[in-house]
Amino acid sequence: MxxxxxxxxxxxxxxxxxxxxxxxxxxxxxxxxxxxxxxxxxxxxxxxxxxxxxxxxxxxxxxxxxxxxxxxxxxxxxxxxxxxxxxxxxGAPYEDDDRLPTPLHPYFGTSYRSLKWRWMAPGVHCIRASGTRTGTLLMLKIGAGRSMPVHGHGGTELTQILRGAYHDALGHFAPGDVADLDSDVEHQPVTVPGAACICVSALDAPLRFPGWLARKLQPLFKL
Missing domain, CATH: 1.10.10 (Arc Repressor Mutant, subunit A)
Structure with missing residues (x-):
């Protein structure tokens, strides 16, 4: 990779x-x-x-x-x-189709098959990690060909792509790529056709949504 x-x-x-x-x-x-x-x-x-x-x-x-x-x-x-x-x-991660990367094991387990996804929005599922401290650590599964809401960042967002891919104004992000974003970035990820995009994200501050509907739903999603 x-x-x-x-x-x-x-x-x-x-x-x-x-x-x-x-x-x-x-x-x-x-x-x-x-x-x-x-x-x-x-x-x-x-x-x-x-x-x-x-x-x-x-x-x-x-x-x-x-x-x-x-x-x-x-x-x-x-x-x-x-x-x-x-x-x-x-050996290199991602070669075993079912094994999660090692740093995620204490928070999400070792296996993709054992993940307990929770519905978040149409085509979007998530898992929030337990045992973390002040920020947010979550895994997202976004269906193929889906557009996420346009959003900015109140602080740091670090996202690692595990499976699938998405693109936005910053480029094409595939397995192994990381999106290292700060409060100056506003973007709209769109997943590519074919397979769901699975990624793990860390946030140290809430997201910023310019759209009124996303802002209304933000307390529900806790992002």
């Missing part, structure tokens, strides 16, 4: 530093399972960050605190990298 849409540089740096919200980090790790390009960028960011820490010249009073901070950062990086390393050891 050779993704064409990658993590934004700011997301790469934040992931390497362990600074992403949990929900966003889960989707980023899902992308990293399939994307050697972004794994290389994360590795480079970790290397540069380590050099900056090493170059600090703390006073004696701050030395212990800096050492604890560095140990904490390295521990968080190891935790974030563990699901990706485990997946790589077993």
């Amino acid at each position: 050779n993704p064409h849409h990658h993590l934004d540089p700011s997301t790469v740096v934040s992931y390497a530093a362990g600074a992403l919200a949990l929900e966003v980090a889960i989707v980023a790790a899902t992308h990293l399972e399939t994307c050697a390009h972004c794994r290389g960028r994360v590795g480079e960011a970790e290397r540069i960050g380590g050099q900056l820490v090493e170059q600090q010249q703390p006073s004696a009073a701050d030395a212990d605190r800096l050492a604890d901070l560095r140990a904490s950062i390295l521990h968080r990086l190891d935790e974030a990298a563990a699901p990706v390393a485990a997946a790589m050891a077993r």
Whole structure:
């Protein structure tokens, strides 16, 4: 698999530093399972960050605190990298038609067949993850040839395509691609004909809908 849409540089740096919200980090790790390009960028960011820490010249009073901070950062990086390393050891994801990417297992299970979809709108089903913290982590299944409402973002939206595909003003997004969006983006995803599009999304703020009907329904959908 050779993704064409990658993590934004700011997301790469934040992931390497362990600074992403949990929900966003889960989707980023899902992308990293399939994307050697972004794994290389994360590795480079970790290397540069380590050099900056090493170059600090703390006073004696701050030395212990800096050492604890560095140990904490390295521990968080190891935790974030563990699901990706485990997946790589077993082989590339998406080759097994029924296996969900490894970073999603604690929140959605291991198998597509075991997913318990809930109706959200005509042609649209979703599953909300449990066990997350402040943001929203959900999996969406959108029927082939469906148009989603035009919307913008109150904050970050990170979406990884697992199956199927969609297109919008930003391009064509297929399995392995990630849409790394911020509050400046307004778009309308349209799924391609043939098969449903399944994706996993993290939101750290509610969506913004310019259409009155979508705004009316937003409290019901909790997006």
